[in-house]
Amino acid sequence: GENVEQHPSTLSVQEGDSAVIKCTYSDSASNYFPWYKQELGKRPQLIIDIRSNVGEKKDQRIAVTLNKTAKHFSLHITETQPEDSAVYFCAVTSGTYKYIFGTGTRLKVLA
Amino acid sequence: GAGVSQTPSNKVTEKGKYVELRCDPISGHTALYWYRQSLGQGPEFLIYFQGTGAADDSGLPNDRFFAVRPEGSVSTLKIQRTERGDSAVYLCASSLNSGTTGYTFGSGTRLTVV
Numbered sequence: 001g002e003n004v005e006q007h008p009s010t011l012s013v014q015e016g017d018s019a020v021i022k023c024t025y026s027d028s029a030s031n032y033f034p035w036y037k038q039e040l041g042k043r044p045q046l047i048i049d050i051r052s053n054v055g056e057k058k059d060q061r062i063a064v065t066l067n068k069t070a071k072h073f074s075l076h077i078t079e080t081q082p083e084d085s086a087v088y089f090c091a092v093t094s095g096t097y098k099y100i101f102g103t104g105t106r107l108k109v110l111a
Numbered sequence: 112g113a114g115v116s117q118t119p120s121n122k123v124t125e126k127g128k129y130v131e132l133r134c135d136p137i138s139g140h141t142a143l144y145w146y147r148q149s150l151g152q153g154p155e156f157l158i159y160f161q162g163t164g165a166a167d168d169s170g171l172p173n174d175r176f177f178a179v180r181p182e183g184s185v186s187t188l189k190i191q192r193t194e195r196g197d198s199a200v201y202l203c204a205s206s207l208n209s210g211t212t213g214y215t216f217g218s219g220t221r222l223t224v225v
Contacts, residue, residue: 006153034213043115043202043216044154089153097142097206098167101153 002027004092006102013080014110021105023090024072030094033066033073038104039086047088048075080109113137115217117203123223124193132188132220136205143186144214145178146202154202160186161208193224 003026013019023033031052036044050057050064050073057064061080066073077084087106091099116135124130136143141162146154156170163183171177175193180186190197200221206214 036216043218045216046213049213091153097144097159098156098170099146099154101155104151104153 002100019077021075117217134203140205142206144204148200
C-alpha cells in the first residue's frame with residue numbers, strides 16, 4: 001500500500017523567514033496531494049492542494065511543488081508569521097476519497 | 112449546515128462500555144468519511160460512505176467498530192467493548208461527492224477510555 005513520509009517532524013523558524021516541509025510517497029499512481037494545517041485542539045483545515053498534472057501551485061505566501069519522477073512534494077511558506085505556528089500534514093491519494101496522511105510537522109514561528 | 116458537526120466533542124467512557132459518535136455532514140454532501148487521529152499522528156482512514164452505503168470499510172480496526180448512515184446524511188460510528196487503545200480523536204469529513212477532493216473535516220470527538 002501507499003507509504004507517506006514527512007520531514008521534518010519539528011521546525012522552528014524566525015518570523016519572516018521561509019519554511020519548507022517535504023513529503024515522499026511510494027505509489028506512482030497517486031494523483032492528488034493536499035496539505036492540511038491543524039492548530040492545537042482544532043480540526044485539520046485544507047490550505048493548498050496540487051494535482052499530478054501540475055508541477056507548482058501558489059496561493060499568496062503558500063506554495064506547493066510536486067516532483068512526480070522523484071515522488072515527492074513540498075510545502076513552502078514564505079514571510080512566516082506567528083499565526084503560521086501549527087502542525088502541518090501532507091496527504092496523498094490515488095483514489096478519489098481515501099487519503100494517506102503523513103505524520104505531521106510541528107512548525108513554530110519565533111517572534 | 113455550514114460545516115461538519117460532530118458530537119459529543121469529548122467523551123470519557125469506562126473500558127468495556129459501548130459508545131456512539133455522531134457526525135452531521137455539510138448539507139448536500141453525499142460522501143462522508145471517518146478518520147482516527149492518535150496523539151502526535153496523522154489521521155488514519157476508517158470508513159467511507161457514498162450515500163447510505165459503506166463503499167470502503169477497510170480501515171475499521173476490528174469488528175468492535177461499526178458505522179451507519181441510514182438516510183445518507185448523519186452518520187454514527189459505534190464502538191463496542193471499548194478498550195484503552197481506542198482512545199483517540201475521531202474525525203469525520205464530508206465532500207460533495209467522491210469525485211471531489213479536498214474534503215472538509217469536523218472538529219472531532221476526543222474519546223478517552225479509562
